[in-house]
Amino acid sequence: MVETIASLLRRSAALASVSDTPRLDIEVLLGHVLQKSRTYLFTWPEHALSEDEYRLFEALFERRLRGEPVAHLTGSREFWSLSLSVSPATLIPRPDTELLVETALQLPLPESAKVIDLGTGTGAIALALACEQPAWQVVAVDAVDAAVILADTNRRQLGLLNVDIRQSDWFAALGDLRFDLVISNPPYIDSSDPHLQQGDVRFEPKSALVAEGRGLADLETIIQQAPVHLNNGGWLLLEHGWQQAQAVRELMQAAGFDRVETRQDLGGRDRATLGQWTDSA
Template sequence: MRIDHLLVEATQRLARAGSSSPRLDAEILLGHALAQSRTWLYTWSDREVEDLDRQCFESLLVMREAGQPVAYLIGEREFWGLPLQVARSTLIPRPDTESLVEAALDKATAEQGRMLDLGTGTGAIALAFASERPGWQVVGVDRVPDAVRLARRNGERLGLANASFVESDWFAALEGERFDLVVSNPPYLAPDDPHLAQGDVRFEPASALIADDQGLADLHYLCLTAREHLLPHGWLALEHGMTQDGAVRDVLQRAAYRDVQTRLDLGGRPRVTLACMMP
């Protein structure tokens, strides 16, 4: 079957399966099966697809029809313009998290400094920041060994020598270390959050998604413990759910941070709250 005909059929199947972007999904999966770009698919749309390649595409298509994330199927996701390897041991980087990177960069005005990314996963936040601030030393930590190895591979592939990754349960392996900037996209979904049964989230690791106390437990913990690892006038930046900004600001203010402020994500929803550590 020709490429263009195969894409039409695949798009129809994925639309029936409930994909929110059936044509895009079909193009990405077929490009992966053929080891070609989406542009190549359009340029050579009248080419016949060989049987082995078609079987590979069919396998990917069936898994996508079952709801499995495209990023897991092809093993890659772009974030901040960086191609990152992904794995089922980590969350899939999302565009809204780029708001956290933007907030961190806004506070990183010095030529040099130290930045810490807690729960780094693929290394997306740490590597995006490192790519924009080559004079900064960036450290990403995660308690999952597979995630740490993945983040290291991503850093090596991108050639970002100013980023390093360490296995650590939050600050456990960082005793005595202090940073100019601490950021995190921690678990912030409540155990009964309906989003856990929807879309890609169904296939992502629950430990990276769910927190006790209506999703606020890890956010509260980081607000209180980050003080011990921030330099004077250092900044803490946390991603959170769109209804959690008030609770996060309240904890930060009670913990004697200053300049507490919330930023909106790409959809105009409260997504990142920042606070300054005063001496």
Template sequence: MPHEPRSPFTLAAGDTLAAALRNIPLPALEIRILASHTLGLTRVQLITQADRSLTDAEANALKELVRRRLAGEPIAYIVGQREFFGLPFTVTPAVLIPRPETELLVELALERLPPNGRVLDLGTGSGAIAVAIAHQRPDANVTALDASHEALEVARGNAERNHARVSFLHSDWYSALGREIFDVIVANPPYIEKNDPHLAQGDLRFEPVDALTDHADGLSDLATIVAGAGQHLADAGWLLMEHGYDQAQAVRDLLTKQGFGKVQSWRDLADIERVSGGCLKT
């Protein structure tokens, strides 16, 4: 016997909070995030106030957020926030959503950053990498750049929000840097190939396409970063880059051909080679 089509969820004023949440066809974690954001309640308060009735305004607001999520919009864009490296970051559709695997890039940079060191974050987006480094290392001189004015506005706000000292610069990769030198350069550039079907799936459908793909083979921006790094790295300075799950060998080859030493890749928590880098030979 064929299954009956699932009826749309209903949510109305007068429903108890518990009943309303049970009726939402989303994973439990997403329900808690949307309900907490809409109602201004903590996770504990969602439980202790489970029997209270929703007002008309609350029911309509929650219904709208659930509708957006059911349409595929990322949770981070709906609530305007995502945690990264233990810090809260404002996110908008002008920037990529910070992802847990990128925390590996921050950890590797912190391990290689000398006291009072200089860091450059290329294509900073939300500012997550630069702000996380600056927050952990107040002694560091952190510069972050992006070609998008909208992204830089979000990044500046995140630096202020997290009391992190970061200098921001509007620049297409190294073009506006002059002769500045850094001890560590980090980058999470666009590395998805232009025809990759993932660009039309899941959260990626809503994220800024220019921050996802180089509109080429996925390696062109990585190659540009490697080629220009030598002019902006101190002796024995490190270049560290996030890349796609199947690009580690290609990125190592780019680094080796450009004369970098100690070239290697590091695996994320999913055991995927996620970051590759090398040290400038002196």
């Protein structure tokens, strides 16, 4: 039996039990197999797959049925219009995290701002900021070897020269370096959260998702350590869970940050909190 683009697109219903976007999943997998855009799929629905193409699609489709994330199947994910390589060693960049990039670009930072992205993973946040602001000097760190390698691979693929990828457990390897902006999407999920056993999250590294202290431990560590690494008037910007906004604001205020406020994500949920550091000396 000859399988066409149209016939395979009709199989999207089978993915409804493992995906909120079954039709999009099929389109992305088909585009990956055929090395064509989604526009091509709509333009040439009667295109027949070769035997090799069909076998590859079937293999990827079966893995998706078992719940594997589409980004892991294709090896890439788009973030802030950038195509980034991904791997099971890091979190898959999510649209909600683009709020951090959007907020950072609105801040009154110096023209040649020094920025650090803590726990960079794929490098998504750091690379998006570096693309938007070529005069900024961006440092991106991660404690995991594989993440550092992946982030630097993405940096090289994008040809960015204003990003320095390093290995560091938060600020540990940064000495006395100071920045105009500290930005991070750290682990913030409580270990007992039932969502950890659902959907794509099951295939992502728990070390990049889970934090002690009801999910607040890493957020608190960054908030407490950030002042030592912020220039006078510098900013701290953190992603967090939608129910953690008040706790994060209180932690920032207790640490001495001013102008503390929370921003909402695409779904209208509290998702990022920022504050400004002013040296008291």
